[in-house]
Amino acid sequence: MRRLIEGVPPRGLVGLAALCLALIVGPWVANDYLLTVLIVILYFAYTGQAWNVMMGFAGQLSLGHAIYVGLGAYAAAALYVHFGIAPWIGLAAAIALAVACGALIGFLAFRFGVAGVYFAILTIAFAEFARIGFDHFGWVGASSGFFLPVANYAHNDLWTLRGNPTMFYYVMLVLTAAAFVLCRILLKSRIGYYWQAIREDEAAARSLGIDTFRYKMYAVIISAGMTSVAGVFFAFYYNNLFPEQVFHISRSIEMILGPIIGGIGTLFGPLIGAFLLTGLSETMLELLGALGLDVPGAKQVFYGICLLLVVIVLPEGVWPWLARKLGLAEKQS
Amino acid sequence: MPAEIYLNVAVAGLLTGLVYGLMALGLSVIFGVVRVVNFAHGEMMTIAMYLAIALFNALGLDPLVMMLPIAGVLFVFGYALQAGIINPFINRPEHSQFILLVAIGLIIVNVLLIAFGPDARNVQTSYAFDSFMAGPLIVDATKVYVGAATILVTIALFAFFRFAALGKAIRACADNYTGALVVGLDINRLYALTFGIGAACVGAAGSMLVLLVDVTPALGPAYTLLAFIIVITGGLGSMPGALLGGVLIGLTEALAGLLFTPSAKSMFSFGLLVLVLLFRPQGILGRRAA
């Protein structure tokens, strides 16, 4: 436990505590709309963190991460709808499926030396393959969609994840916090160091005895497994799944906006990125709505512009810059 | 199924594949010289497609005729994009480049969505329903014209790179960056020119594709992926490879659409892509990267 907070300046710990408090108390002060926005923010913070493990820690660019969300979502949803299995058990199947898929992609890519742009395209191709495949997968509704029975919102059932938004908020909050802690643990342990070495210079890493194939596989598998949990949440929160949406490349891109804008490879990057992106875009939509404009596509243009600005002006992301400004940069021991 | 159907479908796929090839050619040229992975390639093509549609609807101008002006507009767009935004990213890490172009692509798709809406559009020319017959072969007139136009454009491009001073300078850039610098070539200008040429290819291909498919803004990312599949299959950096890849993919899609369900046809392209990535990553005609 001590090792987790070693190196963090005191004011950082205070800030973190304040943030946690705010997040826990959130639902009491937020209205329904704000609550759903917060859930979206946490969702993107979580998936961003999961993607970050592969990219920010191990340096492998995946542009098809939606496949893990989709596999997780469909696995848990199918088990619930067809066999009445609760999502907490269906979680195991979801993770197993995503891990298998990730292992396949990783194995194909790393054994055959597929890296950089080729790797990114391989991940896109796999996601597209899944999208088209599930469009024809009748057992889970194919292209017409797969639906979960919607229950009475007044009654919260944590076991089957049927309930009102507040329940979902806390589930997502716990997931995000857990992801956070997991990533911190990973970063500070041997695997985290090895990942950074691989990310920086794979050949040099190998000369230091690091089995780069194995550690890249770990990154892919952990990232895939984590992401699939978000898929389970997605299925039970939205209650409908369409391959066209769930596996679409736009989902993959949305997932990576947070960590890129917040800061790839950093712990807080995905969270800050998610807050900024969703917060600002919702504000913008509110403004447009107030002006009587309904502009589909405006949000995505906004995302694109944010991405452009960050990549050009603050390539490390907003969080490292912010941390320096606030004097929160981690001191080395 | 009678053999004629296979033949007709194959020929149609081949001709469509030629246009795909032209589109992919642009990507190959850009990557081969500027070494930038243009993740906004398909999106740039949709700009051309909507431009063609707008001109047709407003002024009744045939996209085939407008091919050159539209290519010209895209050339300027590509040149400006490279010179203005992309150039500083040439020496940045790969993932920075991708993300820059993903962002540009994202903006293009959604600006088009805002401007034209999500509904499919197409262009119906006077000869849209004509066809040529040669024995058992029945081919759409449109596809024949498009195929012929593509071949002409491709020949012009090859000639440019082979014989024109500027074309040779660009190839020099690609083969030996430092050497080109030493000899005094203005690399930045050549890069911008090359990107412009790549964009022009896509402009020409786009104005021809509107005659063959229904256009929506979402087509952009789909064609970007297709362009990459073609270029990787045919060989990144190889111009003939891009054409070969295009024809191959066009054929595969057409035949797969016939033999299986039409919506599953791209699965075969992906299958082909995975095989190429694993077993022959330099593509059919490509050379192993130095």
Added chain:
Amino acid sequence: MAGAQAGTRGKAIMSALLTIDAVSKRFRGVLAVDQVTFEIGSGSIAAVIGPNGAGKTTLFNMIAGVLAPDRGAIVFAGDRIDGLKPDQVCRRGIGRTFQLVRPFPVLSVEDNVIIGALLHRNDPAAARRRAHEVLAQLDLFDKRTQRASALTLPDRKRLEVARALATDPKLLLLDEVMAGLRPVETDRIVTILRELNRATGLTILLIEHVMRAVMALAERVLVLHHGAAIAEGAPAAVVREPAVVQSYLGAEAVD
């Protein structure tokens, strides 16, 4: 194969830590390394010298596992290692540096070395203690919190050595580690290496152009030219051999 050769060499083989046995490598028609045979005794310091293009780095890369020899064998501590991957070779106990240094740029000096130390220690805290030890030996302890990319070239060279050393190698391969250094810096590293060899029995194999370092460190020198071994022995003797002088030493004066 190695066994048959061993019979004829008898007692010499027993204390040899690394044996390079008639190793050859061809690149598209060019014979880069031509039947080179060499032995390095445990606890000794040896150097490979020769003009540019003589095949020194290719030989190194074959020992380090980056390339596999076309012919011949490489035996380390009694086991064949030719054909193993670089990470496997490192785990057997061979550390290496690169001719163009490759520190992990955004990580701190300390983290760079910790990554090396983690090879034989699972716990980052233990790895950090080892890293501090090594950094002290290499005179980099005070700069441990700096980013690796912010170091000067001589410091980066010592960092590269420190990082390789942290993997607790039995044999250290140094690829032109003195290149680009001023004489005062060269002497500093020579002193450090000599001390390491004396105190811990670390075996060292250097590729070098800087004769000052070779003369100061090496007990035995192998001279390569056009991929083949043309001389071998004590530095003072080798340097005077006519074949060596002809091929190589025209411009390099012995300090």
